[in-house]
Amino acid sequence: MRIQRLLSRSFVHFAVIAIAFLWTLPTVGVLVSSFRPENDVKNSGWWNALKHPFEESVWTFKNYADVINANGLGEAFVNTLVVTIPATILPITVAAFAAYAFAWMKFPGRDWLFAMVIGLMVVPLQVALIPILRLYTQTGIAGTFLGLWLAHTGFGLPLAIYLLYNYISQLPGDLIESAKIDGASDFTVFMRIVLPLSTPAIASFAIFQFLWIWNDLLVSLVFLGTNKVLTVKLSELTGSLGNKWHLLTAGAFVSMIVPLAVFFALQRYFVRGLLAGSVKG
Amino acid sequence: MSSQPQTSTGPRSRNTSEIVRLLLVPLALIISILVGRWSLGVMKDADAPRFLVVGVALLVGVFGIWIAYWLCNELLNLIPSETLRERIRPVIFVGPALALLIIYLVYPTVMTAYYSVLDKNSETFVGLENFKFAFTNRTIQIALRNNLYWIVGVTSFSVVGGLVMAVLFDKVRYEAVAKSMIFLPMIISFVGAGVIWRFMYASNPPGVGLLNAFIGNFDFKPVAWLINKSVNNIALIVIMIWLQTGFCLVILSAALKAIPADIIDAARVDGAGELDIFWRIIIPSLKTTILTVVTTVVIAVLKVFDIVFVMTNGNYETEVIANRMFTEFFRNQNYGLSSALTMILVIAVLPVMIINVRNARRQRG
Structure with a gap:
């Protein structure tokens, strides 16, 4: 019995x-490869670098300098x-004002408007690409940061x-009620009471949204023209740099460094946001 | 906030502050409009110095929205009638959100549905031609088939994997570290993950890719994992499993910990084995959570684009719907077909998403 246990x-330790x-x-x-000299990367698998990890010639920062500048x-x-x-x-601000109104203000049509907002969660953003790009081209904000912010919002x-x-x-x-x-005014209540008390929810969503936008490729690819973001640039490089x-x-790694920092610094909020936001489509 | 004692000068100081406000608010409005226009100009100006564009963009993007809300509220306060003021105030709070939702989600959905029954230049009505083409064209049939492979492959492996890991990891003391290692991939962009796995699968230059080196140990010849049609779809699906399992693990693990420990202890005292506990207690208690996880993964998979775009761009029979949609839209400029593909995607996502939202709301009670 003891041996079996x-x-x-x-077995559990081994599996984990x-x-x-x-x-x-x-x-x-x-x-590991990102810190190895070009010739080493070309000629041997990255695991070979770990055989002599303390030899100085095995490591270099040159790849980073090249990729960041050139x-x-x-x-x-x-x-x-x-x-x-x-x-x-932007989305946090706009959403917080709206959420406050839906929760604490009385106005006609409140309930069905809120139902509509919830209903829109089912719409994949792909539907927006062609119509919004046309709209942007007509209004002249195609390719601007403003256009991309508003789209993400x-x-x-x-x-x-x-x-x-x-x-x-x-x-x-x-x-x-007592503050009112x-x-x-509603504005004061919102700014002085509701916003400070909602920090945990805001922080969770903020991390979620931040990582989502940092990592987004599709929306930036369509709306941001010449001001290329990391994902767009990196996907181009996978084509042009080949091997x-x-x-x-x-x-x-350059594209991953900020998400990694956010993740390690705010892991607790990140998990909480994930648990609350698992309905995201 | 006047500094004067409130007793005698109260009404008068309120009056003066009213007048100051009456002057200041329109002034602030004019200044904001001017600054706003100027900064828009800077952001559009291709020749402006970069640090200026970046600085202006950040300032406008971060503070602009707050100033806008504050200004609207102050302008509203200038209206003398209180009932009218309070009737308009909700508009300031929900108006911007509704406007954005209408512009970015409602209007495009209608337009995409409309474009999907027009020809490639959105000029003449063609009925359901685009849909008919989509279901008979070979490339798109392959894309539909692949989407099905992705749904089955990614969902089953990442949900089952996440569940097994949640149960296993629960038994060790270094659970937190192990869990972080599994869900680290989730925070990486699909593009970053694409580079990571291209490197894993690399067959050129020889000896660089880990996977080919590994099978080389058993005297297998190197495989072109992304080009060989018998393995390339699996190779892509593995990437998505690698990314999604962490998500399943985190959600399922949280639900697992919510199962009261005494239920499991009682079962153990009664002589139930670990497998009995898993099938009879853990699985039934996690039913709703598993449904949430499954639907979320299915939606993510249906919309998968980045991985295919970066790895193969749909070549060698690895096409998926979202990538085809992008290709038809961006490269072929066939707006009709692209919109039809989007509508197929919407129709596929819709029922899953409805289950998901319902389920989430029921869980909340």
């Missing part, structure tokens, strides 16, 4: 470690920031409103 314990190891292997391969990933990195930060803040809104509504509508009603009786693995691997 010991065996099944060690093996799975985790296998899952991480592809990423580790890219990370291949334009540095510029794409800045573009991605300019796209991602506003495209995270529109696509992110149904989920954002839904999640923030779930949270804001659960806030204690007494608090909001004291003469606070220059020392550059491609470094490029992949």
Whole structure:
């Protein structure tokens, strides 16, 4: 009995470690290769670098310098920031105002408007590409950051409103009523009471939206013309660089560094957002 | 917030602040409009210095929306009648959201449905020709078939894998670390994942790709994983499984931990084996969560685009609907066919999404 338990314990440990190891292997391969000199990458598998990890000639930063400067990933990195930060803040702001109104303000048609918002969660953003691109070309905001922010905002809104509504509508009603009786306007109540209390929900959604936009390829590809973001640039490089693995691997890591930092710094919120947002389509 | 004592000067100071407000708000409005117009110009100007464009864009993108809401609210406060004011106020709160939803989701859905029954240049009505073409064209038939492979392959492996991992990981003390390692791929872009796996599958230069080196140990010849038609779809599906399993694991693991420990302990005392516990207790308690996970993965898979776009661009019989839609739209400029493909996607996603939203709302109670 004891031996049997010991065996099944060690089987569990073995299985868990093996799975985790296998899952991480592809990423580790890219990370290791991105720091190896061009000739090494070309001539031997990345695992060979780990045989002599302490020899200085095995490692280099040159791939990163090349890919950031010569291949334009540095510029794409800045573009991605300019796209991602506003495209995270805009939907949260617009959704928070709307969620507050749906939860705490009285106006005709409130319930069916809210039902419509929830209903729009089922619409995949692919439907927007052709009509919106035509609209943008007519109005002249095709290819601008503004156009991309607004598109991301529109696509992110149904989920954002839904999640923030779930949270804001659960806030204690007494608090909001008594503030209004004291003469606070809806605007003040929203800014001073509702927003600060909703920080956890906002933070969870923000991380979700941030990563989603940072990693988005399709929307940027269609709407952002010349200001290429990391995903667009990297997908071009996979075509043009072909087998220059020392550059491609470094490029992949440049595109991953911010999500990785966000993930490790805010893992708790990330998981919470994931649990709340698992209805996203 | 006046600094004067409120007792005697109260009404008068309110009056002065009203007047100040009456002057300041229109001024702020004019300034914002001017600044807004100027910054739009800068952002569109191809010759403007880059740091200026970036700086202006960030400032406008981050603060502009707050200033806009504040200004609208202040403008509204200028209306003397209180009932009218309070009647309009909800418009300021929900108006922008509704406007954006209508422009970016409602209007495009209608237009896409409309374009799907027009010809490639959206000029003449062709009825259901585009749909007929879609279901008889060989490339698109392959795409539909592949989407089915993806749904079956990705959903079954990532959900079952996530479930098994959730149960296994629950038994070890380093669970958190192990879980992070599985769901790390989720935060990587599909494009980044594409590079990672192209490198895994690489057959050129020889000896570089891990997978070919691995099978080389058993004297197999290197395989062109992305080109060989008997394996390339599986090779792509594996990437999606790698990405999605972490999601399933996280959600299922949270639900697993919500099962009361005494139920499982009681079963164990009664002599139930681990497998009994898994089938008789864990699976039934996780039913709703499993449904959520399955529907979410199915939707993600139906819309899969990036992976195929980066890895093969649909060549060598690896096409999927979303990638074909993009190709018809961007490269072939066949707006009719592209819209029809989008509508097929919408119709496929719709029922799954409805189940998903219903399920989520029921869970919430």
